[in-house]
Amino acid sequence: xxxxxxxxxxxxxxxxxxxxxxxxxxxxxxxxxxxxxxxxxxxxxxxxxxxxxxxxxxxxxxxxxxxxxxxxxxxxxxxxxxxxxxxxxxxxxxxxxxxxxxxxxxxxxxxxxxxxxxxxxxxxxxxxxxxxxxxxxxxxxxxxxxxxxxxxxxxxxxxxxxxxxxxxxxxxxxxxxxxxxxxxxxxxxxxxxxxxxxxxxxxxxxxxxxxxxxxxxxxxxxxxxxxxxxxxxxxxxxxxxxxxxxxxxxxxxxxxxxxxxxxxxxxxxxxxxxxxxxxxxxxxxxxxxxxxxxxxxxxxxxxxxxxxxxxxxxxxxxxxxxxxxxxxxxxxxxxxxxxxxxxxxxxx
Amino acid sequence: xxxxxxxxxxxxxxxxxxxxxxxxxxxxxxxxxxxxxxxxxxxxxxxxxxxxxxxxxxxxxxxxxxxxxxxxxxxxxxxxxxxxxxxxxxxxxxxxxxxxxxxxxxxxxxxxxxxxxxxxxxxxxxxxxxxxxxxxxxxxxxxxxxxxxxxxxxxxxxxxxxxxxxxxxxxxxxxxxxxxxxxxxxxxxxxxxxxxxxxxxxxxxxxxxxxxxxxxxxxxxxxxxxxxxxxxxxxxxxxxxxxxxxxxxxxxxxxxxxxxxxxxxxxxxxxxxxxxxxxxxxxxxxxxxxxxxxx
Numbered sequence: 001x002x003x004x005x006x007x008x009x010x011x012x013x014x015x016x017x018x019x020x021x022x023x024x025x026x027x028x029x030x031x032x033x034x035x036x037x038x039x040x041x042x043x044x045x046x047x048x049x050x051x052x053x054x055x056x057x058x059x060x061x062x063x064x065x066x067x068x069x070x071x072x073x074x075x076x077x078x079x080x081x082x083x084x085x086x087x088x089x090x091x092x093x094x095x096x097x098x099x100x101x102x103x104x105x106x107x108x109x110x111x112x113x114x115x116x117x118x119x120x121x122x123x124x125x126x127x128x129x130x131x132x133x134x135x136x137x138x139x140x141x142x143x144x145x146x147x148x149x150x151x152x153x154x155x156x157x158x159x160x161x162x163x164x165x166x167x168x169x170x171x172x173x174x175x176x177x178x179x180x181x182x183x184x185x186x187x188x189x190x191x192x193x194x195x196x197x198x199x200x201x202x203x204x205x206x207x208x209x210x211x212x213x214x215x216x217x218x219x220x221x222x223x224x225x226x227x228x229x230x231x232x233x234x235x236x237x238x239x240x241x242x243x244x245x246x247x248x249x250x251x252x253x254x255x256x257x258x259x260x261x262x263x264x265x266x267x268x269x270x271x272x273x274x275x276x277x278x279x280x281x282x283x284x285x286x287x288x289x290x291x292x293x294x295x296x297x298x299x300x301x302x303x304x305x306x307x308x309x310x311x312x313x314x315x316x317x318x319x320x321x322x323x324x325x326x327x328x329x330x331x332x333x334x335x336x337x338x339x340x341x342x343x344x345x346x347x348x
Numbered sequence: 349x350x351x352x353x354x355x356x357x358x359x360x361x362x363x364x365x366x367x368x369x370x371x372x373x374x375x376x377x378x379x380x381x382x383x384x385x386x387x388x389x390x391x392x393x394x395x396x397x398x399x400x401x402x403x404x405x406x407x408x409x410x411x412x413x414x415x416x417x418x419x420x421x422x423x424x425x426x427x428x429x430x431x432x433x434x435x436x437x438x439x440x441x442x443x444x445x446x447x448x449x450x451x452x453x454x455x456x457x458x459x460x461x462x463x464x465x466x467x468x469x470x471x472x473x474x475x476x477x478x479x480x481x482x483x484x485x486x487x488x489x490x491x492x493x494x495x496x497x498x499x500x501x502x503x504x505x506x507x508x509x510x511x512x513x514x515x516x517x518x519x520x521x522x523x524x525x526x527x528x529x530x531x532x533x534x535x536x537x538x539x540x541x542x543x544x545x546x547x548x549x550x551x552x553x554x555x556x557x558x559x560x561x562x563x564x565x566x567x568x569x570x571x572x573x574x575x576x577x578x579x580x581x582x583x584x585x586x587x588x589x590x591x592x593x594x595x596x597x598x599x600x601x602x603x604x605x606x607x608x609x610x611x612x613x614x615x616x617x618x619x620x621x622x623x624x625x626x627x628x629x630x631x632x633x634x635x636x637x638x639x640x641x642x643x
Contacts, residue, residue, distance in 0.1 A: 003450040007443060008436070096434035100487070103399050104451035105424035105494065107417065348403040 001106050001114040012084060013122045020129055027069075030062055031137040037061060038140035055144050066141065069134045073154040076130055077162035080123040081191050085170020086183040088119060089343070093178040098347075112343050116336065120167050127163035131156065148317045149233035153199070156321050161328035166191045168335040175342050198327065204235040206323045209310040213240075216305040217297070231314030241271060242304030259296045266299050274299035350413035352377045352498050352530045353398050357407035359554075360393050368393040370407070371554040375532055375547075377412070377498070380524055382541030382562075383534040384624055385551035391534040392431060394551070395502045398532075399428045412498055424454050427491030427529075429501040433484045437476030441469055441486055445493075452494035460493035467519075481512030485519070492523055499524075501533045505540060517544050538621040550624055552631035562620060569623050572600045574613040590626040601626045 042058055045051040092098040102108055135155045142148065142155075152158070169191055174183040214226035216239060225234065239248035247270060258269035259279070267273040277299050279292040312320070351374040358371040368390035375381050385391055396402040397409050400417020414422050435444060441464065449455045464471060467485055469478075475486065484504055491499060501520075505513040521544050524531055535541050541548065542562070549559040558565065569589070576598045579588055586604040593599075601618065608615045618626075 001451060004447050007439065007447070095437070096430065096432060097436050099396075099401060099428075099430035100434050100436075100490070101451075102401055102417075103423065103426070103428040103430070104448070105420045105453060106451045107420050107423065108400075110420070345403075348401065 001110055002118065004101070005115050005118045009084070009119050009122070013119075016122070016126045020126060020133075023130070024133055026065075027133050027137045030065060034061060034137070034140050038143070042140070042144060058144055059141065061141075066138075069137065070151065070154045073127075073130060073134050073159050076127055077123075077159060077166040078188060078191050080127065080163050081166025081170035081187045082184045084119055084123055085167040086174045086187045087180040088115060088171050088174060090174030090178055090180040090183045093174075093347070094180055108344060109340075112340060116168070116171060116339070120164065123163050123167040124160055128160045131159040146230045147233075148231055148314060149312070149320075152203075152317075152320065153195075156318075158321055158324050158328070161325040161332070162195065165194070165328040165332040165335075168332040168339065169194070172335045172339045172342075175339050175347070194331070198324065202327065203320065203324060204312075206320060207312060207316060209235050209312055212309045212311065213306050214309060216300050216307050226309070228309065228311060229314050231317075233312040233314070234309050235312060236310045238308040238310070240306055240308055246308075247271065247305070259292070266296060268296065268299060268303070271300065271305060272303045274302050277302075350377065351375055351410075352379075352381070352532060353394075353409070353411050355394070355397075355407060355409045358394070358397065358404050358409050359406035360390075360397065360402055361405040366405075366554075368397075369554050371551075371556075372407075373549065373551075373556045373559070375549060375559075377530040379547040380521075380531040380533065380545045381547045381549060382545035383532060383549050383551060384536060384538060384541055385534075386536065386628055388553075389551045390554045391551060392502055395428075395500055395532065395534055398500055399423075399426055420453075424452060424494060425497045427494055427496035427499045429484070429487045429491050429499075429504045431502045431504075432507060433480075433487035433504060435475035435478070435483055435486060438474060440472055440474050441478070442471040444475060444486055444490060445471070448490045448493055454495045456493050456495055459495075460489050463489045463492070463519075479512070481508050481516060484508060484512070484516050488516070488520065488523075492527070492529075495527075496529060498530045498532070501531070503534055503536070505535065505537075513540065514543075520544060538624050542620045548620070548624075550627045552628055553635060555631065557627040557631050558623075565623060566617065566620065568605055569601065569603050569618055570608060571616045571618050571622075572598075572602060572608065572613045573616070574598060574610070589630055 037058060041054045042051070045054040048054075089098075092101060101111060131154075138151070138155065142151065145151075148155075153162070166187070170183070170187040173186045173190065174180065177183040177186060212226055212228060225232075228234070237250055238246045241247050260267055261279050262273055264273040265275040266277045266279050277295050279295055353375040354373070356372050359369045360367045361369075371390060371394065375383075383391055383395070393402060397404055398411050398416055400423070409416060411422075412425055416426075417423050436447075439447070445457065445460050445464075448460060449457055461471075464486070467482070469482060469485065475483065478486065488501075488504065491501075504520075505516050508516060517540060520531075520533075523529075524544075531545075533541065533545065546562055547560070548562050548565060550557040574597070576593055576596055579591060579600075582588065582600075582602070583604075583606075585606050586602040586608075588600055588602050590601040591598060601623075
């Protein structure tokens with residue numbers, strides 16, 4: 001059975017590992033250069049007192065490759081699911097060759113275990129090695145960008161779990177739909193959906209966020225991160241008034257911030273007014289002038305408006321990696337079970 | 349002696365449709381058994397159940413006395429050639445032999461290679477480029493080279509042209525003679541079965557209409573022609589399978605163990621095809637009658 005599985009999938013596996021080897025050569029050459037640049041520019045920038053410029057310049061290196069590797073690591077698990085997982089059994093069902101395979105002196109259990117095990121292992125290995133490579137290559141860049149959560153899905157261990165999940169999802173779709181091409185399409189949609197759902201709704205809630213209250217900076221258009229570590233992940237912000245009531249979320253207040261001069265000085269709709277501050281003209285439709293912005297902000301702060309930051313500290317990065325890995329591996333195991341049952345009971 | 353295939357109340361349902369229902373039969377070993385019946389009789393379902401591709405919804409089936417496909421060893425005892433003889437189209441013929449060698453402990457590579465060489469098949473050719481006849485030959489080789497005790501073939505020749513079909517059956521016959529293997533072969537072409545089989549099972553709507561050694565079936569089925577008569581006047585030992593009447597004359601197909609003594613009757617032997625068709629028609633009439641339709 002091992003031989004047949006290898007014979008059927010060796011081309012795709014060899015092509016994948018060949019591409020990986022070629023990529024490794026590129027990564028080694030450019031990666032060594034990046035590490036060298038980091039040591040010569042960033043590591044010494046504090047001495048020259050020009051870290052801002054040095055960092056900006058450093059991040060401009062290999063931007064195409066940065067994007068390409070990032071995208072690659074996002075799509076490779078999907079590709080594995082669509083092109084390796086979905087046709088794995090669907091093609092046999094579609095062309096009728098399962099009747100040949102299932103009537104040799106090999107039980108269906110063994111057939112399933114070897115097929116899914118071997119190609120699944122290859123899927124995980126390819127993605128794992130790619131992730132290892134990209135993670136290593138990006139170390140100097142990641143040190144500068146200081147945002148580990150920004151490239152969370154393109155580093156370390158989670159891509160392996162994505163690949164395992166995508167592969168088994170593909171196999172399952174193939175077994176349920178029994179036709180390769182529709183199964184491939186279904187796999188692509190289902191995998192993208194699952195990843196998006198976890199990214200949007202599950203990941204931010206995996207661990208209860210920490211909270212930090214900072215002076216409001218609504219009108220500056222940027223969220224002040226206060227004393228936070230720049231590597232922390234701010235999942236959401238809430239604007240609260242003096243009484244502690246939430247009046248806005250993620251830098252927005254209710255119906256937008258309507259600011260104007262009222263009988264009691266500057267008046268901010270839904271918040272209050274500051275008799276001691278008057279906005280300079282113009283204060284019409286276009287809103288307050290830049291000078292007016294500063295005054296209005298002063299009023300907001302005077303009224304006790306603050307921003308509440310909900311954040312995940314950078315130290316939790318690996319907790320998140322392992323948690324998300326666990327989620328996708330458990331899903332994958334669940335699907336293997338369904339698949340196994342279906343192949344034995346429903347396809348008989 | 350254990351039966352090659354034995355079923356008791358075997359049924360297989362797809363959704364609300366029964367492909368096979370309450371089928372009870374016993375097919376003997378040591379023979380080349382032809383399983384014949386109209387499309388939809390349940391032949392493929394029965395044979396697929398016998399090799400474990402399908403598991404029954406109800407009833408039971410044993411093959412060579414054991415549960416089908418329960419273990420690799422049991423699977424090694426049975427060679428199967430599926431309908432349309434599926435092969436991996438991207439794999440070469442030689443790859444298929446390797447597949448057979450890796451997946452069957454009892455594989456006889458000399459036998460397989462020898463057979464295909466005899467057929468002038470290029471082993472390097474991909475299976476996708478083979479003709480239907482060549483495909484059937486490769487599939488048969490795979491099934492034979494594992495040295496099964498029982499060979500099951502599901503309409504292996506249905507899609508072949510008459511020449512390829514004749515060749516295929518010829519080779520099948522030679523193999524069977526050499527290997528002393530039991531064979532169950534399904535087909536709706538009676539002529540094919542007559543050429544290779546020595547035992548016949550006629551299956552219509554999951555029911556066995558008649559089964560037995562072909563020679564004996566032919567010896568005991570007679571066509572009687574004579575003056576029009578009432579079916580009730582026939583001796584008890586003669587079972588009427590089919591009767592047709594004109595104003596003055598009756599033609600009967602009867603099954604009887606005893607010689608026909610009535611001098612008023614002309615007695616003829618019938619061919620296998622005619623015999624099978626008579627049983628199929630009888631089954632249809634019984635079914636229509638059960639549905640309340642007058643023939």
